[in-house]
Amino acid sequence: MKYINKPLSIISIVIVSLIIVGCLSQSTIHNQSLKRENQALKDQVVGLEKNVEDYKTKELKERQKQLTIDFGTMPDYKVRFIENENKLLALPDDDSQVFRYIQKNTLAEVIDIGRVEDVSWLYIRIPTYDSLANNKGWIRENDTVPYAKDKVTLVQSDVTIKAGAEVYKTFNFDDIKKTTPVKLVAEDGGRLEEKVNGYCRISEAGGVSVWVKESSVMYPEI
Secondary structure (H helix, E strand, O other): OOOOOHHHHHHHHHHHHHHHHHHHHHHHHHHHHHHHHHHHHHHHHHHHHHHHHHHHHHHHHHHHHOOOOOOEOOOOOOOOEEEOOEEOOOOOOOOEEEEEEEEOOEEEEEEEEEOOOOOOEEEEEOOOOOOOOOOOEEEEEHEEEOOOHHHHHHHOOOOEOOOOOOOOEOOHHHHHHOOOOOOOOOOOEEEEEEEEEEEEEOOOHHHHHEEEEEHHHEOOOO
């Protein structure tokens, strides 16, 4: 019959326990160190981002202080066509505050023209459907094109619905058949969003969408 040396067994258990505790402690210390390093890097990134933003803000303010607009003679045209999405800026400066984003195929009213460092800028008014706030601003002249005959049926903002036209107040074209049309007493208008089978979907103020026959839609005159 074999006998276990109890003191030796206890010592062995204690040694193994100490090794395990030591390993766990080292692992915990390592994890805590990694967390501290990770947080330090995050703080550094935040600090760098703030420095960049502060620099951009300071640089923009300095540029705006030095901004000189040479207002010339008004051009012959009263409107310009904006084919691609663009920005309506608070000032004739590419880094200026953005008042609104201009949707593609928008016809803008030209209010004034100016030059900044040999670049021609137009001060324009664009159609808006939520409010009239910030509906005027600046855009580079070369980001617009003349409004000619070939652009008329491309206009999306704004178009006019004729008085007496029957409109279907629904978003989906397939729902027209089960929607009772309403006859307009007076002209209405909005943004032409899409065309399907001879009908146009028009977005009006307040987010309302209506369908109307394309023959009842009038485009801006040249």
